[in-house]
Amino acid sequence: MEQSPKKENSLNSYAKYSSIAFQMFAIIGIGSFIGVKIDEYYGNKNNLWTIILSLCSTILAVVFVIRRIIANSKDDK
Numbered sequence: 001m002e003q004s005p006k007k008e009n010s011l012n013s014y015a016k017y018s019s020i021a022f023q024m025f026a027i028i029g030i031g032s033f034i035g036v037k038i039d040e041y042y043g044n045k046n047n048l049w050t051i052i053l054s055l056c057s058t059i060l061a062v063v064f065v066i067r068r069i070i071a072n073s074k075d076d077k
Contacts, residue, residue, distance in 0.1 A: 020068050024061040031057020 035053030042049075 016072055020065055024065055027061040027064065028054070028057050031060070 032050060032054045035047075035050035038044075038049040038053070039047050
């Protein structure tokens with residue numbers, strides 16, 4: 001049995017966008033983890049590196065997602 005082109009296209013879109021979500025989660029998680037480890041190493045009580053790297057990794061992840069969505073929309077046309 002062959003799937004209709006519309007159903008197959010929606011499955012491909014679902015796979016693309018769900019992988020973007022996992023990549024965003026990984027970027028933010030890695031940045032936050034590195035910040036925690038740096039704060040533990042230097043003994044910072046106010047967790048400055050965790051805050052800075054969490055914020056930077058979140059911004060990086062959002063930029064990454066926007067670029068991927070734009071690239072995917074160009075591929076669909």
